Amino acid sequence: MFIKIFTVFSLCISLAGCASATSTEEAAAPERAHLSGYDTGLQIDEIDVRETEFGALGTIAEIGEETYFNADDGIAETADFAVYFTPVRITTTAGTDDAPADYWVVVHSDYSPKLDVSLLDVGDSIVIIGDDLSFDRGTGVMLHGFRYLAVIDESTNVANGIKEADEQAIDVDLFRESFGLS
């Protein structure tokens, strides 16, 4: 019995060793910078579109591979670290006048409050409050930031934000009204 238990523990330790070895190999990629923002998330009683933003309804058209930008891409102060993100392409179905028709957004990987890109799938209907400005981050396309990105639950007509701090299940009609679409 003791030998069997010892075997089990040896197996666990070996597996842990394999995991460590894998992590070591992956460490060749630039070190991940953790970004922590003073970010309140979007709350239901504060739905608005700032002068520097656009608001839109749309569809997820494409989700790229995770990549990163660093000082080489024009980021001051970040020489030692890389900022990882997943580029996501969105097509607009309706929005404020300044909403781009087809554009990419940056979904940061290591950000507090957490952004969960796994909640997005190609074909999902979404609500976004995005930044008007866009930047090249070494991907060859212009990328927009966003303050709010949510997947619409078509069955209940509510938006569920992908940011941990966002209030959940916000009626999509509130966004339509805010964006001047109703």
Next chain:
Amino acid sequence: MKIRILISGLVVVFTAIITASPANAYVTFGRVWSSTAGVKTPYAYTGNMPSSLISTLSAANLAWDGISGSALNTGTVSYVPSANTYANAPFKIAYSNIQNSFAIDVAGLTQSTAGGNSATVFLNSTWSWGSVQNSNLRKAHVRTVATHEFGHAYGLDESDRDSNVTASELAAVMNSNDVVKYIPNSDDRAGIAYLY
């Protein structure tokens, strides 16, 4: 039989992992600074930081100094005219366009790595800085945001990110809920005492 033993073994392993985790209310993402030796001094550069902010930023960093149960020592901001000195400092605070740099439009942002022994706090230069805190209006209360960001620079995470948020976590400096507050409360202090 083998399966039962395997399951028992895994239960033992997982139990050990769970019991090793601290049962604390505060939220951290890991100690940023490996040593508590010396005073943690943020460097600001005269080329990108208004002098009017320096005394408030110093007060914000000093809020994390001398916390009971912690060996962390924090100091006033070192306001240097040398770009080289600033560039080589492990702990920086900058007044710059966060949106331009990171594609994130927030009042303050901290870049760090657990165990990395470096951190940079950014204050968004495109926001209005003064005595009002209102993210919707892009207005930032200097001491509130700076104290919060320095908390990140030491390894504290947003205080309301665990599954069972307490009143203390909601009232913490590390809760970015648009309320003016810059004195670390019991939750903030417990987090620092745990890390350092």
